[in-house]
Amino acid sequence: LLVVLAIITVAVNGVDRSNFKTCSESSFCKRNREITPNQSPYDVIDDSISIDGSKINFDIRNNGNNAILAATITVLRNAKARLRIKEKDPLFPRYEVEDVLIKESEEETGVLANRDDQGIQVNFRDKQIILTLKPFRIDFLVSNALVMSVNSRGLMNFENYRKKPIIPEASKPADESTAGAAEGDEAVNEAKPEDVPTMDENAEEKVKQRDQELQGMWEETYKTHTDSKPKGPSSIGLDFSFPGVEHVYGIPEHADSLALKSTSDGDPYRLYNLDVFEYDINNPMALYGSIPFMLAHCAKSTVGLFWMNAAETWIDISSNKAKDSILSRFASMLKGNEEMPQIDTHWFSESGIIDVFFMFGPRPKDVFEQYASLTGPSYLPPLFAIAYHQSRWNYNDEDDVRAVDAKFDEYDIPYDVLWLDIEHTDGKKYFTWDSTKFPSPENMLKGLAAKGRKMVTIVDPHIKRDSGYGIDQDASSQGRYVKNKDDNVYEGWCWPGSSSWIDFINPEHRDWWASRFSIDNYAGSTDSLFIWNDMNEPSVFNGPEITMHKDAKHFGDWEHRDIHNIFGLYVHKATADGLIARSGFKERPFVLSRAFFAGSQRFGAIWTGDNTASWDQLKISMPMIMSIGVAGLPFAGADVGGFFKNPDEELLVRWYQAAAYQPFFRAHAHIDTRRREPWLLAEANMNIVRDAIRARYALLPFWYTLFYHASIKGGPIMRPLFVEYPEDASTFALSDEYLIGSDLLVKPVTDAGASSISVYFPGNNQLWYDTETYKWLTGPRTVSMSISLNKIPVFQRGGSIVPRKERIRRCSSLMYDDPYTLTVALNRKGQAVGQLYVDDGHSFDYSKGEFSLRKFTFENNVLSSRPASAYGNYRTNSWLEKVVILGLKNKPSKVSVSGKNSTGRKLKFKYDRENRLLVVKKPEVIIVDDWEIDFKF
């Protein structure tokens, strides 16, 4: 019976996979996947090569059709390189991604290029780039070790734009053939068949097959939708191999493991922003966002790859042995090590150009910084945005909002932001309010703001077609909508019914959109209102794969197929720009987006979309958030409790405990679910949830400091263990525990009824302290420990200092002036260091030096505070109320503080010998001042 039930459950619940293409249902995916390896028709044209400083320009000939491609390799500063391949003389322009790179990348200096008979060798610093001409191939060496090869498997493919071949009348499909041909009849009449295999008239099967291929190239039908493909086939593809590597990461968004899996037995990983209803886990299906960035890591080296293309993209991954694809001239490297592993990857996109960035590490954090120098580090969110968010589809009306707000105070649970989903609007017309349910939104917002709280309303990019709706009126009359293939306004179905989509590709339309968020334009808004962009993949209920038709037309005559994956980023960006402009360019924005692309980290937070209340989905949220973080977007989270379905109390409690230690912390639920605000739990469970949320609030200074560092150097905040322990191979596939920054190790409990948990503690001779009991353990080892429902296994690294504010108030802004507690966890040498970043928590003033970055050091029995940055002179009244020292073997005889206004003031303290714990009372120095606390024994 159980088996039967399980089958029924699977059948009834979960994603309807038939709504989404498999590779074999996508003609360009099929074509690229079927390319025979090691027969590359692409050769570098010998006399086309020119070397210009850090740039090598050359042409590539496709020996199959003699089409010429123009290629450039550019060596960039900070251990990066870029490869661009375009058509030399394209029939149509090809889309090149804009607005993703933050600036023109600086070129490397001191680049030496030598030619030999096989190709070009470029030397810079400790790196070499070797360009082989026939066939075209690139190999990258770091410190004489081969780390990456391009086209070493010969899977390169560049489908140049061409005229449509004449399809013999007889083999046309009977229906609609005239209509289809009429589209490009000029091309049909004049064109000669090109790239079309010669027809074997006797083999009817072959004709059929060829016709099918042609069909896929010039027109493609999926379910009831036909893609008119007016420009024909245009895909690009290239293979990249990583010798010595067994683990690759990134390319979100997939509900899959952190270490990516081989795709040999199934579909490739797909990047195509899609609204997937009740998505399934452990598969390579596309989800809401796409970041075509991959990290390849092994104990010796780490490299990164960024495939800058916004069209539908698929990535095949397979394990291999390096010897099978190594170039003869590197064979010597493999001597005695012929079984060196290798990961092969094959990337292909439907249109655009080949534009790839290579990052050479050598360690994960180096790659993160290199990637951040291209697409930008994460933005620094306002403090409230990293606190706790309470959402639900929907809080029904102003009374409901007031009641929920009051309940948080009644149960003394802090929260910063209350969210309103689509039902707050007048008929799903964004920027409006349902006047019966929300008659006085400004008063409501002011009521929340009086307690320092914010509100978020949802604003989606689909606009209700309603001539009485100002946004539609303006967008219609000003021509701001995306057009369909026939140059009429594109219409589709979404929440409001018949809708059209603002063409966010057009910068003018983005400016117009941004201006909608001014207090004047957005009636009922105040400066404590922030925004949520949902459905920006874009989701089109009646479109192919629930998204926009690929032949829809955007600004610049680009087809939707060219820009699909970047559409959501532009919505996010325009909205964030609107909030910034609203504040007179003073305040940091907060915008949550569901769709994302490389660069989205600059505009706000993202979440993992419409997940489900199940233990499996709680588990998968960790690798999902980490994969997104590895790809440069640290501010991510999953709906606490699961969006669909009702979590039982234990699951909800465990989800709160996990999410309290994840970057974006929001509870959200589907309209069909039961209410699940913390006070609706049994009292004991409510108290556990309360403790978890309060623990988050206490750690806000720690989180905020990490967000500051991410805004400088990029990289994830919720880090896979291999990021901090890159040589420890046992961490490479770990994704059920993680580090916040480098100092807190978290192992959320994600199993029902768990009574024990096994935690891996990394680091040779590394001490780890339980943040609750202060018991210590030494790495590297795996320890099984018994746990109860109220336990969140969190451990502080010996050698670190973690700042907290332990006075938990109703929301984060009310804690602004509060004093700090420093927890100093000593390493084996009795040392520890830590940092604290402080600013006003909301404005851009920090960028003008209104911040303070402190470094705390415990060394030689002195805890000192010094500036960690030459810049920054922000003042705060917050003082140091408590110092907790973990791992102190002896009781001091005297503790005294010296600072700005006092020297050697004696401090009270308590020592717990059993737990090697010292608590120092009230040093009462201003946290951002220079001071020392001296421990005498």
Next chain:
Amino acid sequence: MPAQKLLWLAYFIYVAMLTNVSQAVALPKGAQPSLASNYDSSRPFRCLDGSATIDFSSVNDNYCDCSDGSDEPGTSACPNGRFHCLNAGYKPLTFPSSRVNDGICDCCDGTDEYDGKISCQNTCDEVGAKYREELKKLQEEAEKGYTLRLQYIKEGLEAKEKNKARLQTLKANIESIKLKTSELEAKKNEAEALEKQELDAFEKKWEETKSAKRDEYYKSKSRSVFNDLDSNKDGSITVDEIISNRVFDTDGNGEVSEEEAKEVMGEAGTISSYDNFVTDVWPKWNDKLVNIKSATSNSENLSTEQQTPDIDEDNIDNDIVTEDEDEIAREHVTTTQEEDIYGQKPEHDKHLKNLIAAADKARLEHKTSDDEKNNVENEIGEIEKALGGDFGLEEEFAYLRGKCFQFTDREYTYEICPFNKVTQSSKSGGSQTSLGTWGSWIGSENKYSRMKYEGGQNCWNGPDRSATIILSCGTEDTLISASEPNRCEYLMELKTPASCNSRGDKSSHDEL
């Protein structure tokens, strides 16, 4: 107002005396007056949970020394501290000490904000006046409601006693009624048996008469039909003669084909004589041929060629004569014809009439008695249900039975009929949706503060609808709100005097 202030002052003096503290002024900031004796500045302070003893100077020194937070009632230092404000002129308030010096005025006397970040006005007089006014109103209401409640209790209890008495009576009567009913049933059965016997004989005889008359009639008709069909009067019937008669259109396509004609005439293709007609054709076709003949002869105003059936004169709308009306016309003809053939059915004889009258009487008497039995049984059931129901500790909710209350919002009208059902109907029309039928009392502290109605109409992809009714004291029965906080789980508030539990009860209004 000054009088009020004096009262409050008196209250604090009273409290101070109770706790035997000579220097009430020395009570640490935020500490509860009832705990004043624990805060003696001349002695070290012992945490209220006994976990530690600290210098008195550590009390309210903005650092948390006690695990129970008792050393810092007046600062935000302890995560579990409680701050108490006196709010003279209003009512004292105790809340988490994390609200001290957070920039929000929580006490009307402003004592929770003292670090200079914000300056709080003392609004206690104003707030207190409003509160007292509200309280007074509530007390008046409670009083009024309570009086009504007493009345309802009285009525409820009386009704209960009455019901009990009535039940006793009914139960005493029910057996004799049952006996009487079964006696009358036996009598009825007897009379009906006699009646049936005679009636059956009568009907049988009539059927026999009819059968004989029919044979005779058909026989006499066969000749004239033959003559009619034999339109050229040559003593035989040809295919053409058959084809011209629609009676033989067996497939109903509007004309008689040769095949259909041959079906009538056999392969030979002619009916050579009247004798052949009578033996081969008449037995199979007589019903139809008799009818058609009569039809043509009954409507002489229609030409014989006309194939359209007769039309009732009342039917003026000639254009839309339908097949159905065609059928009706034919049936009418058939009935008329029956009387022609059989003559009038004879009347019952006197003996039979008497038997039927006797049976009718027996039936009526039995029915009357049976109805009485059912009524009594129903009433017993109703009363037992009522007596078995839970209408409060003192029957105070009993009077709500059979009543219904409505609340209308923007879209819907909600109706609750206590102890029966809850429904919702759209203002724009459409059918009523059941939100549940009476389930049980589910209040937690006071069982009678909440009602649950369950098993309403199922929600698509969800649970059955259900409704929870929160009852509170009011001077009249009114449904004051209805909402759907969870999908298909409704919440309504009903004010009723029955919930006014005591004179001037204000326990449920403390939050105001």
